[in-house]
Amino acid sequence: MSTPRVILLLSGSLRSGSSNETVLRTARAVTPTGVRAVLHEGPAALPHFNPDDDVEPLPEPVARLRAAIDAADALLICTPEYAGTLPGAFKNLLDWTVGGSEICDKPVAWVSAAAPGRGLGAEATLRTVLGYTGAVVVEDACVRVPVDRQAVGPDGIITEAGARERLAKVLAVLAESASDADADTGTGTK
Numbered sequence: 001m002s003t004p005r006v007i008l009l010l011s012g013s014l015r016s017g018s019s020n021e022t023v024l025r026t027a028r029a030v031t032p033t034g035v036r037a038v039l040h041e042g043p044a045a046l047p048h049f050n051p052d053d054d055v056e057p058l059p060e061p062v063a064r065l066r067a068a069i070d071a072a073d074a075l076l077i078c079t080p081e082y083a084g085t086l087p088g089a090f091k092n093l094l095d096w097t098v099g100g101s102e103i104c105d106k107p108v109a110w111v112s113a114a115a116p117g118r119g120l121g122a123e124a125t126l127r128t129v130l131g132y133t134g135a136v137v138v139e140d141a142c143v144r145v146p147v148d149r150q151a152v153g154p155d156g157i158i159t160e161a162g163a164r165e166r167l168a169k170v171l172a173v174l175a176e177s178a179s180d181a182d183a184d185t186g187t188g189t190k
Contacts, residue, residue: 007074042065046093073106109142141174
């Protein structure tokens with residue numbers, strides 16, 4: 001029995017019940033066989049990024065974040081756009097990853113829950129910041145899944161079959177990219 005690929009789900013929203021959280025909860029619910037999706041809890045607990053504090057021992061919430069990223073085979077991000085860019089709290093999360101090497105060479109993708117024509121500033125900023133971390137953006141896994149609140153069940157999971165299928169495919173593509181990366185480097189699963 002092989003070890004499942006672990007995909008860490010990172011929400012860019014701190015708001016409980018946000019569209020971004022809905023997308024990630026749905027992704028976790030439709031995870032394909034051989035993949036385990038883990039929703040990272042705790043971005044609100046991260047201290048404001050300060051390079052002076054980016055030393056051992058790291059603040060506990062930062063150490064937990066970096067350990068979760070390190071343990072994952074790939075990352076899936078879903079973030080809103082505020083004022084034309086990433087929300088400050090999510091940019092703070094990403095700032096804490098720049099000083100570490102946990103994201104370097106790791107497959108990363110994002111799902112936009114924004115309506116068509118919206119969210120492009122957040123995507124552009126995300127692409128730029130991920131470039132600084134050394135992440136490998138998996139273009140085929142970067143998709144748009146707008147959330148229709150009428151298609152969200154009482155459990156906070158999207159019920160619309162097409163959206164669920166797209167999210168399951170994103171996870172499968174990320175898992176495959178992680179396998180390909182391991183094959184290229186000669187490493188095994190975590």
